[in-house]
Every structure is written in structure tokens, then in C-alpha cells.
Amino acid sequence: MKCAKGYEIQILKSNAGFYVGTQDNGEPVCRLSEQYWKTELEANDHLKMHTYRTRQAPEIMWCCGGGK
Numbered sequence: 001m002k003c004a005k006g007y008e009i010q011i012l013k014s015n016a017g018f019y020v021g022t023q024d025n026g027e028p029v030c031r032l033s034e035q036y037w038k039t040e041l042e043a044n045d046h047l048k049m050h051t052y053r054t055r056q057a058p059e060i061m062w063c064c065g066g067g068k
Contacts (some may be wrong), residue, residue: 003030003063011043018043020052022063030063031055
């Protein structure tokens with residue numbers, strides 16, 4: 001699945017844990033999920049089932065197409 005800007009929505013990892021987001025050339029672009037999970041499997045389950053809470057942040061509007 002891709003965001004409106006064409007970036008693949010996927011599971012990424014940070015020091016806080018795994019999250020749903022996008023990246024470009026290996027660099028994070030946008031963190032979509034409000035939550036972090038301890039395991040990649042748990043995060044992937046939420047992504048597949050669309051059960052993660054989307055963050056309310058300015059970059060989300062950009063990633064989702066600027067208010068389309």
C-alpha cells in the first residue's frame with residue numbers, strides 16, 4: 001500500500017520501537033501511527049488489519065496528499 005505521495009506504507013523501526021510509516025531511500029519521511037510496538041510482527045498485524053491510530057501531525061497531511 002502506498003501513501004498519496006507514492007511512498008510505500010510499511011513497518012519501520014526507531015529507538016522507541018516499531019511503527020507504521022514511510023521512507024525514501026532508507027530515510028524516514030513520515031510516521032503515520034500514533035503507537036509504537038515492541039515487535040515487528042505486532043506492528044505488521046496492525047498495519048495489515050488497519051487497526052493503528054493515525055497521528056495528528058502536519059507531516060501526515062503532506063504524506064496523505066496535502067488535504068486531498
